[in-house]
Amino acid sequence: MPDDNLRFLILSTAMFFAVIAGFIIYFVVLYRNRQLKNRQEQEQLQSNFKQEVLKAQIEMQEQTLNHVSREIHDNITQVLSFVKLNLAMMAKTEEPEKKTGIDETRELVAQAITDLRDLSKSLSFEQIKQIGLLKTIEIETKRINKTAVIKTILNTDGDIYPLGHQRELVLFRIFQEALNNSLKHSGAKHFKISLQYYRELFNLTLEDDGVGFSKELFGKGDGSGLRNIENRAALIGAIATIDSAPDKGCIINISLNPLEQQLYIDEDHSNRIG
Amino acid sequence: MANSYCLLLLIVSGIGIFRYKLLTTPFKVLAWSVIAICLLAFLSRFFSVMYHNNAPILQIQVITEYVFYSITYYYLFKNKIIKKAVIASIILVSVFFLINTLFFQPFAHKFPTNVYFLTQALYAILSLLLFKEMLMYPLKVNIIKQSVFWFNTAILFYATTMFFNLGLSNYLAEHTHYDVIITFFWYLIIYLFHILISIALLTDNKKFTSPYA
Numbered sequence: 001m002p003d004d005n006l007r008f009l010i011l012s013t014a015m016f017f018a019v020i021a022g023f024i025i026y027f028v029v030l031y032r033n034r035q036l037k038n039r040q041e042q043e044q045l046q047s048n049f050k051q052e053v054l055k056a057q058i059e060m061q062e063q064t065l066n067h068v069s070r071e072i073h074d075n076i077t078q079v080l081s082f083v084k085l086n087l088a089m090m091a092k093t094e095e096p097e098k099k100t101g102i103d104e105t106r107e108l109v110a111q112a113i114t115d116l117r118d119l120s121k122s123l124s125f126e127q128i129k130q131i132g133l134l135k136t137i138e139i140e141t142k143r144i145n146k147t148a149v150i151k152t153i154l155n156t157d158g159d160i161y162p163l164g165h166q167r168e169l170v171l172f173r174i175f176q177e178a179l180n181n182s183l184k185h186s187g188a189k190h191f192k193i194s195l196q197y198y199r200e201l202f203n204l205t206l207e208d209d210g211v212g213f214s215k216e217l218f219g220k221g222d223g224s225g226l227r228n229i230e231n232r233a234a235l236i237g238a239i240a241t242i243d244s245a246p247d248k249g250c251i252i253n254i255s256l257n258p259l260e261q262q263l264y265i266d267e268d269h270s271n272r273i274g
Numbered sequence: 275m276a277n278s279y280c281l282l283l284l285i286v287s288g289i290g291i292f293r294y295k296l297l298t299t300p301f302k303v304l305a306w307s308v309i310a311i312c313l314l315a316f317l318s319r320f321f322s323v324m325y326h327n328n329a330p331i332l333q334i335q336v337i338t339e340y341v342f343y344s345i346t347y348y349y350l351f352k353n354k355i356i357k358k359a360v361i362a363s364i365i366l367v368s369v370f371f372l373i374n375t376l377f378f379q380p381f382a383h384k385f386p387t388n389v390y391f392l393t394q395a396l397y398a399i400l401s402l403l404l405f406k407e408m409l410m411y412p413l414k415v416n417i418i419k420q421s422v423f424w425f426n427t428a429i430l431f432y433a434t435t436m437f438f439n440l441g442l443s444n445y446l447a448e449h450t451h452y453d454v455i456i457t458f459f460w461y462l463i464i465y466l467f468h469i470l471i472s473i474a475l476l477t478d479n480k481k482f483t484s485p486y487a
Contacts, residue, residue: 009442009455016438024427027405034412 054235062125062169069123077116084109118143122176125169133168134160137175137193144191150183150208151190158197163258167236171204171254174229174240178206178252181225186210186250204254212244229254279461280319283312286472293475300349301421301478307342308471311335332385337371340364340393343429347400350422352411356403363396391440397433401426421478428470435463 084106091102121127121139128136134156141152163171175193182188188210196203226242229252233240238256290297290305297305314335321328341364348360371389375381378388404426417423443456 012442013438013459016435020431020434023430027409028417031409031412031417034409035414035417038412039414 051235054231058170058173058232058235065123066125069120072116072120072123077113077120080109080113080116084113115143125165128169128172129165132162133171134195136168136172137195140175140179141193144179150188152179153190153192155192155194156197157195160195160197161258163202163256167238167256170232170236171238174232174252174254175204175206177225177229177232178208178250182208182210182250186212188249200257200259202256202258206252207249209249212246212248212250214246215244279464280312280315282465282468283308283315286468286475287312289472289475293478296480297475297478298349298421298480300346301425301475303342303346303349304425304471305475307339307346308468308475310338310342314338327383329383329385330381333371333375333381336386336389336393337368340367340389340396343397344400346425347404350404350425352407356407360400367393367396387440390436394433394436397429398437401430401433405430415482419477421474424470424474424477428467428474431470432463432467439463 087102087106087109091099091106093099093102118139122136122143127139131139138154141154144150144152162168179191182191186208188208190209192205192207194203194205194207196205229242230240233254233256236256237260238254241253241255242250243253244250287305287309290308294302294305314331318328318331318335321331344360344364344367348357351357351360367389370392371386374386374388379386404422408422408426413420439456439459442459
């Protein structure tokens with residue numbers, strides 16, 4: 001009999017402690033899950049906030065660029081056209097020396113007008129909307145090739161399809177940023193642009209043969225243009241990979257799924273796919 | 275057993291005194307409670323030896339413990355209604371304690387089991403409420419490093435095991451003569467409780483406040 005009581009005592013005590021320990025373990029697991037859930041929610045909120053700020057920044061930048069583009073087109077080029085007209089009037093002079101000088105000046109003004117019109121178009125959002133990404137890049141590469149500062153090579157692969165105004169604009173701005181970096185910092189002789197249109201994957205590869213840079217530089221202040229590329233890519237749901245090393249040039253790859261809808265693509269600038 | 279219990283209380287009190295400046299308000303109250311319980315334990319030993327009756331000390335201990343732990347809970351809770359309820363419970367338990375000592379379990383002769391049962395039930399409720407509140411406002415820091423978790427676990431453990439122990443005591447008193455086991459079990463609970471309290475006192479630090487997760 002006493003043995004039975006002892007057995008009962010041990011069993012009930014063990015069970016009791018097991019229940020208490022089980023409750024505490026359950027609570028710890030529940031608490032950790034809650035911590036994780038809250039952390040995920042916070043990260044999501046921060047990410048949304050960051051994306052909203054980025055979106056606002058880019059929209060503001062686009063507005064400014066559009067404004068500058070309109071000013072160049074409507075004001076500066078008009079004034080220059082008027083100057084060109086005046087010069088044409090003055091060129092009717094009988095003095096051959098003066099006539100030659102005026103004709104040369106007219107040609108320079110005409111060149112300036114053409115360049116400014118091209119620049120105006122490249123700054124404006126309208127061109128992308130009207131002719132699409134590929135044609136806009138083509139025009140831009142021709143313009144750059146004319147300057148003979150750098151030789152640009154454009155390649156395309158696959159059946160070309162539209163990506164949506166917003167995405168095409170962002171991709172074009174990325175292209176401009178990369179090109180600008182190459183012109184300003186790399187001392188490259190060649191700049192290769194490759195657009196690959198596959199069914200579920202679009203790739204934009206921008207490659208130069210310049211001095212390149214080390215990975216450490218990317219994290220510092222000088223890398224703000226590159227960070228800008230990454231941020232812009234993230235905004236349209238694309239993945240940006242930047243690969244460079246000293247004396248090895250730089251390769252920027254932007255890849256995205258064209259069938260995937262993104263937050264940034266709203267009613268006004270809807271994705272034309274699907 | 276009793277000597278080692280007094281030694282354990284001295285160690286826990288020492289931890290409380292040593293880390294007093296680093297403790298947050300609720301844990302300062304807890305440190306004082308440990309010191310008070312330590313003094314009462316020594317007095318209890320003295321009364322047992324001198325007068326063979328430590329009932330008055332145990333009477334004081336039950337109400338002292340409740341007041342200190344309730345004030346600790348008062349500081350730990352965020353919910354204002356629960357805070358008011360904790361204050362109200364201190365008043366109600368004190369009144370009940372007085373009535374009990376005057377009419378049911380005399381101060382000088384009996385252990386206040388009626389008050390004891392009531393306070394143990396309230397401890398269990400308070401600890402469960404605090405666990406619930408902890409889940410509502412989780413902190414970023416690992417739960418194992420949170421003093422509140424250890425204190426609350428200690429109280430839940432203490433409240434429930436004491437109930438269990440008293441239940442077993444009645445059963446065993448009727449069926450066997452395992453006094454040694456019951457005493458051993460009682461000390462085991464008290465030891466574990468004070469070890470958990472000392473972990474709470476060791477993990478608490480007012481200099482490191484964690485943001486919400």
